[in-house]
Every structure is written in structure tokens, then in C-alpha cells.
Amino acid sequence: MPTIADVAKRAGVSLSTASDILNGKLKGTHETAERVRQAVLDLGYRPNLLARRLRTSKADAVGLVIPFRRSIFSSAVLTDFLAGIQAEQERVGLNLVLAGRRYEKPGEIYGADLFETRAVDGLIVIGTRESAGRDAGADVRALRELGCPLVWMHVYNGREPVDRITRTGGDPWHDLFEHLAERGHRTLGRIAFGPTFEMAPGEAVSRLARGAANYGMATRPEWVGAGEPFDGAASRVAMEILSRPAGERPTALICDGDDLAVAALQAALGLGLKVPRDVAIASTVNNSMGATAAVPITTHGAPGATLGRTAMKRLAELIADPTQPPRETAVAGGLIVRAST
Amino acid sequence: MPTIADVAKRAGVSLSTASDILNGKLKGTHETAERVRQAVLDLGYRPNLLARRLRTSKADAVGLVIPFRRSIFSSAVLTDFLAGIQAEQERVGLNLVLAGRRYEKPGEIYGADLFETRAVDGLIVIGTRESAGRDAGADVRALRELGCPLVWMHVYNGREPVDRITRTGGDPWHDLFEHLAERGHRTLGRIAFGPTFEMAPGEAVSRLARGAANYGMATRPEWVGAGEPFDGAASRVAMEILSRPAGERPTALICDGDDLAVAALQAALGLGLKVPRDVAIASTVNNSMGATAAVPITTHGAPGATLGRTAMKRLAELIADPTQPPRETAVAGGLIVRAST
DNA sequence: TTGAAAGCGCTAACAC
DNA sequence: GTGTTAGCGCTTTCAA
Numbered sequence: 196m197p198t199i200a201d202v203a204k205r206a207g208v209s210l211s212t213a214s215d216i217l218n219g220k221l222k223g224t225h226e227t228a229e230r231v232r233q234a235v236l237d238l239g240y241r242p243n244l245l246a247r248r249l250r251t252s253k254a255d256a257v258g259l260v261i262p263f264r265r266s267i268f269s270s271a272v273l274t275d276f277l278a279g280i281q282a283e284q285e286r287v288g289l290n291l292v293l294a295g296r297r298y299e300k301p302g303e304i305y306g307a308d309l310f311e312t313r314a315v316d317g318l319i320v321i322g323t324r325e326s327a328g329r330d331a332g333a334d335v336r337a338l339r340e341l342g343c344p345l346v347w348m349h350v351y352n353g354r355e356p357v358d359r360i361t362r363t364g365g366d367p368w369h370d371l372f373e374h375l376a377e378r379g380h381r382t383l384g385r386i387a388f389g390p391t392f393e394m395a396p397g398e399a400v401s402r403l404a405r406g407a408a409n410y411g412m413a414t415r416p417e418w419v420g421a422g423e424p425f426d427g428a429a430s431r432v433a434m435e436i437l438s439r440p441a442g443e444r445p446t447a448l449i450c451d452g453d454d455l456a457v458a459a460l461q462a463a464l465g466l467g468l469k470v471p472r473d474v475a476i477a478s479t480v481n482n483s484m485g486a487t488a489a490v491p492i493t494t495h496g497a498p499g500a501t502l503g504r505t506a507m508k509r510l511a512e513l514i515a516d517p518t519q520p521p522r523e524t525a526v527a528g529g530l531i532v533r534a535s536t
Numbered sequence: 537m538p539t540i541a542d543v544a545k546r547a548g549v550s551l552s553t554a555s556d557i558l559n560g561k562l563k564g565t566h567e568t569a570e571r572v573r574q575a576v577l578d579l580g581y582r583p584n585l586l587a588r589r590l591r592t593s594k595a596d597a598v599g600l601v602i603p604f605r606r607s608i609f610s611s612a613v614l615t616d617f618l619a620g621i622q623a624e625q626e627r628v629g630l631n632l633v634l635a636g637r638r639y640e641k642p643g644e645i646y647g648a649d650l651f652e653t654r655a656v657d658g659l660i661v662i663g664t665r666e667s668a669g670r671d672a673g674a675d676v677r678a679l680r681e682l683g684c685p686l687v688w689m690h691v692y693n694g695r696e697p698v699d700r701i702t703r704t705g706g707d708p709w710h711d712l713f714e715h716l717a718e719r720g721h722r723t724l725g726r727i728a729f730g731p732t733f734e735m736a737p738g739e740a741v742s743r744l745a746r747g748a749a750n751y752g753m754a755t756r757p758e759w760v761g762a763g764e765p766f767d768g769a770a771s772r773v774a775m776e777i778l779s780r781p782a783g784e785r786p787t788a789l790i791c792d793g794d795d796l797a798v799a800a801l802q803a804a805l806g807l808g809l810k811v812p813r814d815v816a817i818a819s820t821v822n823n824s825m826g827a828t829a830a831v832p833i834t835t836h837g838a839p840g841a842t843l844g845r846t847a848m849k850r851l852a853e854l855i856a857d858p859t860q861p862p863r864e865t866a867v868a869g870g871l872i873v874r875a876s877t
Numbered sequence: 878t879t880g881a882a883a884g885c886g887c888t889a890a891c892a893c
Numbered sequence: 894g895t896g897t898t899a900g901c902g903c904t905t906t907c908a909a
Contacts, residue, residue: 198902209879214904221878241652245595246902249586249885255655256633285636290655292597293632295625311582314596314631423828430802431830461771461799465806487764489772539886550896555888562894587886590901 197238206234217242256290257510258315260306262323272452272482275499276321276348282500283507289316289514304334310343316514317344319506322351331355344513346506358513358521360506364529367479367495368406368449371530374493375447376410378536380475383407384418384436384445386429386455403449418445422455429455433462437474447475447536453485456492460535464489475536485533493536497528538579547575558583597631598851599656601647603664613793613823616840617662617689623841624848630657630855645675651684657855658685660847663692672696685854687847699854699862701847703838705870708820709747709790711836715871716788717751721816724748725759725777725786727770727796737762744790759786763796770796774803778815788816788877794826797833801876805830816877826874834877838869 203213208227215221216231234240248255259280261273284291292315294306309315318338322331332353338345339355347359364370375383385403400416407414418436422429429450437444437459448463450456456478463470470476470490478485481496509524544554549568556562557572575581589596600621602614625632633656635647650656659679663672673694679686680696688700705711716724726744741757748755759777763770770791778785778800789804791797797819804811811817811831819826822837850865 199904200902209881210903211880211905212878215878218904227878243590243902244653244655245586245590245593246885247904249584249590249887249901250903250905252586252885254586281634281636290650291634291636293622293634295622295632309631312585314585428828428830431805434806458802461802462806464772465775465803487769489769540888541886550894551887552889552897553895556894559888568894584886587901588888590885590903591887591889593901 196243197240199240199242201238202231202234202240205238206230252313254313254316255288256292256315257284257507257514258292258294258306258309258318260294260318260320262305262320262329272349272480272499273321275483276503276506279498279500279503279505280319280507281503283504283511287507287511289507289511294318304337307338307341307343310338310341317346317510319346319348319510322347322349332357342517344510344517346510346513348502348506356521358509358519359523360502360509361523361525362497362502362528363525364495364497364527370495371449371477371479371493372406372410372412374530374532374536375449375475375477376412378447378471378475380447381412382418382445382447383412383414384448385414385420386433386436386448386450386459387419387421388423388451388455414445422458429458430462430465433459434466437463437466437468441473445474447471447477450476450478452480453478453482453488453492453494456494456535457484457488460488460490460492471534471536477536481528481531485531488535490535491533493533494531495529496531497526501526537584538581540581540583542579543572543575543581546579547571593654595654595657596629597633597656598625598848598855599633599635599647599650599659601635601659601661603646603661603670613690613821613840614662616824617844617847620839620841620844620846621660621848622844624845624852628848628852630848630852635659645678648679648682648684651679651682658687658851660687660689660851663688663690673698683858685851685858687851687854689843689847697862699850699860700864701843701850702864702866703843703869704866705836705838705868708836711871712790712818712820712834713747713751713753715834715873716790716816716818716877717753719788719812719816719877721788722753723759723786723788724753724755725789726755726761727774727777727789727791727800728760728762729764729792729796755786763799770799771803771806774800775807778804778807778809782814786815788812788818791817791819793821794819794823794829794833794835797835797876798825798829801829801831801833812875812877818877822869822872826872829876831876832874834874835872836870837872838867842867 199213200210203210213231216228294309306318331351332355335353335355335357345358347357387399400419403414420432420436422432448459450459456476459476460470463474468474478492478494481494482499485492485494505524505526513519540554541551544551554572557569635650647659672692673696676694676696676698686699688698692700728740741760744755761773761777763773789800791800797817800817801811804815809815817833819833819835822835823840826833826835846865846867854860
């Protein structure tokens with residue numbers, strides 16, 4: 196394999212000149228620069244990133260950590276994030292390394308290993324409902340002690356300040372309650388995210404009831420269910436709720452995410468109900484699925500791809516200047532009213 | 537940051553002894569080994585992978601390439617693959633680098649850049665229906681010329697031999713036709729994968745008709761539709777097909793993947809049809825969704841996670857010995873009969 | 878602009 | 894087992 200020394204020799208310039216020209220630190224005369232570039236082509240030279248990385252002490256890569264026990268990208272939200280991260284990754288020129296599961300053992304800090312061994316320059320952590328079981332703040336503190344540039348996305352339950360990507364706009368539940376109340380709804384159901392239904396069903400019902408009450412709305416235990424987004428269970432649960440006669444079923448259904456909302460929508464349409472006339476459907480967490488559904492879903496949040504892009508951009512900044520204090524970067528977001536309500 | 541020289545000094549051994557002990561090349565007396573390990577702990581030493589990689593000329597990582605124009609993991613099949621790849625990655629100790637989109641420009645070989653610059657030791661390419669537009673064989677040839685260890689998964693349309701992960705068992709369509717014919721079905725519909733419906737609808741119908749005819753079954757143009765797995769369109773299309781009266785609708789529906797089959801199932805159940813009594817539903821491509829559906833879906837293939845795990849394992853072999861000729865590694869697979877038929 | 882040289886941290890070869 | 898040394902390919906410094 197040709198090295199940069201070979202290139203310099205062939206171009207008839209010094210090694211340092213070749214390096215500088217290839218890295219844009221030296222314009223050189225048109226003529227020298229051209230000779231170098233030609234030598235690269237002739238020789239088929241490609242820089243050895245391993246050597247560059249050692250020399251510059253930069254891994255040229257960021258780690259992506261998803262504390263998720265199940266299949267790593269089992270939600271459309273994560274897929275959207277990834278699309279954005281990738282788009283920006285290309286722009287900032289950093290590679291993306293997936294943290295393997297070995298970093299998910301209890302008591303071990305997600306992705307810390309990658310940073311400690313210099314394999315990445317920083318981490319993007321996508322907090323999930325599952326990671327909420329951990330003390331995320333402790334992880335953040337440990338990572339900061341290591342000096343690891345860190346951007347946190349999505350669910351975060353720690354008290355420790357951390358660089359985060361958030362969105363503008365109010366609390367999803369508040370916004371949705373308000374919106375539905377305005378539309379004249381008085382009865383509410385909920386489809387929760389199945390595998391990580393983080394509270395007891397009774398608790399889920401009473402919380403919903405308490406929240407709804409503030410806006411003059413009510414719920415019932417049998418109007419609350421949980422399902423996984425993609426296995427049909429959510430649809431089944433929604434069908435059970437909606438197959439009751441009018442009056443015995445809620446006039447609006449709030450779902451934990453567009454995936455579940457689409458599942459509920461399919462159930463509703465399958466039962467011959469008109470959406471939103473017979474039942475309104477809304478989602479608390481925006482992802483790319485809601486917009487293209489048979490009846491576009493009213494949802495809440497910011498576009499996942501934008502959040503991902505912003506996280507990657509912010510991390511690149513932090514890597515360039517790690518002394519910056521944690522801050523929140525907000526992406527425009529809030530209630531997105533569509534046809535389903 | 538402490539280096540291995542610091543560790544050696546603190547443990548009172550030579551640098552090479554420390555290196556050898558930490559890499560398991562030297563057992564050392566219990567006592568020396570223990571001193572080295574203790575020094576590592578005292579100092580908080582972590583090996584600098586950047587230096588090791590340069591020295592050993594091994595990137596210690598593999599690239600994952602998915603020639604997919606849309607969101608990168610927009611199908612449950614890919615998610616399953618990734619889960620398997622990750623599980624095995626942990627075992628073989630290789631990092632996983634996602635090839636960014638910049639490697640997807642037309643005329644550019646997917647992931648080749650990563651290998652040429654030494655950022656990865658090999659590639660796993662997940663062929664998709666979208667990549668079928670390219671001449672995959674040309675990519676494979678170019679990659680081989682570079683000496684890049686390569687494992688190809690999923691869709692492959694090239695003539696060039698390549699190391700592939702396949703499955704045992706027959707053609708999905710054949711197996712499904714045979715199975716459905718045995719079950720007494722005479723009329724067939726199909727829900728195809730939407731965004732990449734690779735043939736004209738008329739063509740899809742006539743192909744299905746020709747195939748089915750060999751098994752004594754028939755179809756009609758209005759029984760064939762296409763939809764994306766997750767946007768509700770597939771469900772809508774299935775609903776249109778199934779809302780016809782018995783006799784005017786097919787008694788079995790073949791879907792391009794479990795995702796679509798679940799969507800069709802939801803439509804069927806929504807219409808009050810019994811599955812499989814009123815309509816049987818089957819899928820040509822197994823993924824993790826079918827097994828947990830309301831009515832488990834009859835499908836065809838091998839578990840995605842197993843395929844992913846096998847690909848990673850095979851790639852690790854190829855990296856260890858790149859002179860091996862391309863071969864196909866088959867994972868057990870075939871018709872998986874479940875309740876939906 | 879050039880040329881020489883240092884050195885990133887590690888592994889591997891080799892003589893002891 | 895030990896200790897010394899070379900060197901992976903690159904960037905960067907420094908004096909010319």
C-alpha cells in the first residue's frame with residue numbers, strides 16, 4: 196500500500212508538503228498541488244486512518260448507545276433518530292460506532308469502554324423507557340468524570356445536568372388534553388407502550404384520570420390498554436376498547452407514539468368507525484409514521500430526524516470544545532394537529 | 537493517561553512482559569501476573585486502541601452497509617439482522633461501524649472507503665430490494681479486488697460469486713403455494729411491499745396467476761395490492777380486498793413479509809373475518825413479528841437474528857483468513873406453519 | 878515552501 | 894521470563 200511518503204516522492208515534493216496539501220493546510224502553487232493530487236491518483240493512495248488517528252489522538256468517530264434490552268431499533272422513533280444522525284454524520288465527517296450489548300451489563304456504564312479505549316471521541320445516548328430503570332444521572336456523572344463528550348436524547352430521568360436535545364413546546368399530555376377538550380371530548384382512553392409499561396395498569400388509569408379531570412374529561416379502567424407497536428397486540432387492545440357501543444367507549448384515544456396510534460387507527464377503521472367523528476386518535480410522541488397514515492395522526496413532538504441531526508451536530512461541537520458546560524438544545528416542536536382529531 | 541509503560545514500571549516488570557500478560561500471551565507466575573493486574577487497577581490503565589490498531593494493522597471493526605434509500609432500519613427484517621449481528625459482535629470482539637450515506641452515491645462502492653482507509657477489516661452488506669437496481673456483482677468484484685473480506689446477506693442479484701448467508705429450504709412461493717393448495721385453497725391474493733414494488737401491478741398479477749396455476753389456484757387483478765409495512769396503507773389495501781363478499785374475495789392472502797401479513801391480519805380481524813377459516817394469511821419473508829401476532833402467521837425463512845449472527849461469525853472467519861474462497865453458509869429455514877393458515 | 882526528525886502507544890522480534 | 898529496540902503511517906514542529 197502506498198504511503199504518503201510515496202506520494203510525496205512521486206510528486207517531487209517533501210513529505211510535509213504533501214501532507215499539508217492533502218489536509219488543506221497549504222494551498223501550494225496550483226502546479227504543486229496538482230502534482231500531488233495526480234500522484235495520489237496514480238498510486239491509488241488512501242490515507243491510513245489508523246495512523247492518522249493515533250497521531251492526532253482522535254478516533255474520528257462517535258459511539259451510539261441505546262440502552263434497550265430488546266431489539267435495538269424496534270421503534271420508529273429510534274429509526275428516525277438514526278436517519279438524522281446519519282445525515283449529519285456525513286456532514287461532520289465522523290464515523291458512527293454502535294455500542295455492543297456488552298456495555299449494557301448492570302453496573303457498567305453504557306459506552307464508557309469505547310471512550311476509555313479511545314475508540315470514539317464522544318457518545319450519543321438515546322435514553323429509552325427501559326433505561327429509566329437505571330440511575331441515568333450516575334451514568335452521566337461517571338461519563339463526565341472520564342471527560343467524555345456526551346449528548347443525551349429522548350428519555351432522561353437523571354438529576355445530573357447533561358447536554359440534551361429537547362424540543363420547544365409544552366408537555367404533550369397537557370397539550371393533548373387541552374386540544375381534545377377544546378374539540379368537545381369528555382371521555383378518554385389510552386394505549387400505552389407495551390413492553391415497558393412502566394407503571395401498574397391501575398396507576399396508569401388513575402394518572403390519566405387525574406390529568407384528564409383538570410380539563411373536564413374522564414376515563415375508565417377498561418379504556419386503558421397496552422401493546423407493542425408492531426405485533427398486533429396494540430390493535431387488538433384498541434379493538435376491544437372500541438368495539439363497545441357508543442357511550443360505553445371513549446370518544447378519544449391517546450396513544451404512546453404514532454406507531455400505536457396507527458395500530459389503533461387500523462382497529463377503528465376495521466370496526467367501521469369514522470375517525471375522528473366516532474373516535475379521535477392522538478399520539479404523545481411524534482414519529483414518521485403518523486403523517487402518512489390513512490387518517491393522518493395528531494401528534495406531539497419534533498421530527499425525529501431533526502432531533503438526531505441536532506444531536507450529532509451538537510456532539511461535534513462538544514468534541515471540538517469539550518470545556519463547554521452542559522446545555523439543552525431545543526428543536527422546534529409541540530402539538531401537530533392533523534386529521535385524526 | 538497512563539500507558540502500558542507506566543503499568544510495567546509500577547508492576548516492576550518489563551514493558552514486553554506487561555504487554556504479553558495483558559494480551560494473554562504469557563501466563564507469568566501467578567505473582568507477576570497479579571502485580572501487573574493490580575498496577576492496571578491502581579493506575580486505571582486502559583489500552584489505547586488507536587495505537588494497538590496501528591501497530592497490528594487491524595481496525596478491530598467491521599462495517600455494516602445497507603443500500604437503502606429510505607430510513608435505514610425501516611423494516612423488521614433489518615432490525616432482526618442487527619440484533620443477531622450485535623449479539624455475535626460481542627462474542628468475536630469486533631466493533632460495528634455504520635457506513636454513512638456518503639457511501640451510497642451512485643458509482644461509488646458501498647463501504648469501500650471504510651475498508652480502503654483501514655477503518656474496518658471487512659464488510660457486511662445487507663442487500664435490499666432497492667440495491668437490486670445496482671449491479672451488485674460489480675460491487676462485489678471491486679470489493680474483492682481491494683481484498684475486502686465481505687459477507688453478503690439478504691437480496692443478491694449479482695452473478696459474481698460472493699460469500700453469502702442463505703437458508704436451507706425451498707423457494708418461498710413454491711412452498712407456500714403447495715401448502716395452501718394442500719389446505720384446499722383455490723383463490724389467492726397478494727399484498728406486496730409498497731415502496732419498492734419492483735414490477736408493474738399487471739405484471740405482479742400475471743406472475744402470481746402463472747405461479748398459482750401450477751398448483752390449481754387462481755387470482756384476480758383486484759386481489760393484488762401493495763402497501764408499506766408501517767403506514768397503514770397495507771391494512772387499507774387488505775381491507776379493500778377482504779371487504780368483498782365471500783366468493784368475490786380470495787380465501788388466502790400471501791404477503792411480502794410478516795409486517796404486511798400482520799397488517800392484513802388486522803384488516804381481516806377488523807372486518808370480523810375469522811383467520812384462517814374465512815381467510816388464510818401467509819408471509820414469504822419471516823421476521824420477528826409474525827410469531828407474536830394475534831393469530832400467529834405462517835411464514836417462510838430463517839430467523840433474522842440467526843442470519844445476522846451467522847454473518848458476523850462468518851465475517852470474523854474471513855478476516856482471520858482472507859484467502860478462503862466465497863461460499864454460502866446456510867441457516868436452517870423453510871416453511872414455518874402457524875395458526876394463520 | 879522545504880527537509881529532517883520527533884513521537885503518538887503499542888506489539889513483536891530478538892538476544893539475553 | 895526479561896529488557897531493548899524497531900517501527901506501524903501519520904502529523905507537527907522547527908530551523909533553514
